[in-house]
Amino acid sequence: MPTRLHVDVPHAHARGYDVIIGSGTLEDVPARVAAAAPAAVYALITPDDVVEPWGRRLAAAMLASGLPTELITTQPGEAHKTRDEWARLTDRMLELGCGRDCCVIAVGGGVTGDLAGFVAATYMRGVSFVQVPTSLLAMVDACVGGKTGVDTAYGKNLIGAFHTPRLVVIDPHVLSTLPLRELRAGLAEAVKHGAILDEAYFDWIEAHADAILALDDAALEQLIARSVELKAGIVMDDVFEHGRRAILNFGHTVGHALELRAAYALPHGFAVAEGMIAEAALGERAGVTEAGTQARMARVLAALGLPASASADITGLLESMRLDKKSRAGRPRVVLLERVGSVARDADGAWTHELNAEAAQHAIDGA
Ligand SMILES: NC(=O)c1ccc[n+]([C@@H]2O[C@H](COP(=O)([O-])OP(=O)(O)OC[C@H]3O[C@@H](n4cnc5c(N)ncnc54)[C@H](O)[C@@H]3O)[C@@H](O)[C@H]2O)c1
Numbered sequence: 001m002p003t004r005l006h007v008d009v010p011h012a013h014a015r016g017y018d019v020i021i022g023s024g025t026l027e028d029v030p031a032r033v034a035a036a037a038p039a040a041v042y043a044l045i046t047p048d049d050v051v052e053p054w055g056r057r058l059a060a061a062m063l064a065s066g067l068p069t070e071l072i073t074t075q076p077g078e079a080h081k082t083r084d085e086w087a088r089l090t091d092r093m094l095e096l097g098c099g100r101d102c103c104v105i106a107v108g109g110g111v112t113g114d115l116a117g118f119v120a121a122t123y124m125r126g127v128s129f130v131q132v133p134t135s136l137l138a139m140v141d142a143c144v145g146g147k148t149g150v151d152t153a154y155g156k157n158l159i160g161a162f163h164t165p166r167l168v169v170i171d172p173h174v175l176s177t178l179p180l181r182e183l184r185a186g187l188a189e190a191v192k193h194g195a196i197l198d199e200a201y202f203d204w205i206e207a208h209a210d211a212i213l214a215l216d217d218a219a220l221e222q223l224i225a226r227s228v229e230l231k232a233g234i235v236m237d238d239v240f241e242h243g244r245r246a247i248l249n250f251g252h253t254v255g256h257a258l259e260l261r262a263a264y265a266l267p268h269g270f271a272v273a274e275g276m277i278a279e280a281a282l283g284e285r286a287g288v289t290e291a292g293t294q295a296r297m298a299r300v301l302a303a304l305g306l307p308a309s310a311s312a313d314i315t316g317l318l319e320s321m322r323l324d325k326k327s328r329a330g331r332p333r334v335v336l337l338e339r340v341g342s343v344a345r346d347a348d349g350a351w352t353h354e355l356n357a358e359a360a361q362h363a364i365d366g367a
């Protein structure tokens, strides 16, 4: 039996949705979609590297179930999470005659979910949306929370909208075609969930690193379900990111800056792994984070084949951090752990701490 988690959305203009997790659930997508998101036509958006293993197969299954479906492909990768690609997709849907009663189904990684979600949020002022995440990062993180959007030359995700899906279906079997590097990148976000919220889960990941990397069904289902549960818990608590949701940005202040510097050539999860190490070092140096946290972080990341040390040249990064939208009044802010499993609040009770450039450089040099 697949795991079914329900995400409540405490907001007048949106409803809650189910997240279904289980090996083989791809087979049930047509029936589940027909029930959760009835539509006149389904625009199934999938990147070129997912269309052959999964996208086309799913579109055929939808059609075989009597659900009118248009398969629309996109170019894969962060470089195409753009307004240009959004324009191309919405033009294509207009050309196909999709109306207000259509539904967008994203079949792909986080890039596809964000892009197709932004299409769904804006097409004819918003149509229904279903997520079938196919990368581990999208499964454990991006598919929950309703954030959609595209990147700009000024930074990632700066143009977007909140748009909750009607349904999310996660079949870990599709990970069989995901490059190992991408699998590892997704695991960084799972480690983050343990680091900020659940020490037992953090330890469980370390103990099951080999099973996870070997794509063991049971291990993957457990991993994905726990991460979805933890992320959904935060999101339900703080739908519009006014406060506590900020803790999901652990590792991301430095991580985003690293991504920007690498012009997005560095996988998001690798940047986050390095960011978590840097931010743990920072917290320890500031006397906020329990001693030994950075070492524990490094151990689990190494077991998963992720970066387990921080890059030394953080100075230039700090300048680009000023552009991070989590900065308040131009000063970068950072999430610091109290210890593995819990986040430290600053003296004013905020979930983020002001980032001191000098202290950051010292911490990274010593990391
Ligand atoms: N909306 C959110 O809350 C949220 C949260 C975290 C991350 N994100 C976003 O997610 C994006 C990163 O997602 P990602 O790491 O999945 O990157 P991605 O979508 O670029 O996926 C990586 C590559 O793997 C391909 N791929 C995906 N599934 C596959 C499969 N099963 N088999 C073969 N190839 C497959 C993709 O098409 C892509 O080429 C970033 O843009 C980030 O901003 C969004």
Ligand SMILES: [Zn+2]
Pocket (backbone or CB within 6 Å): 141, 189, 252, 268, 272
């Ligand atoms: Zn992330």
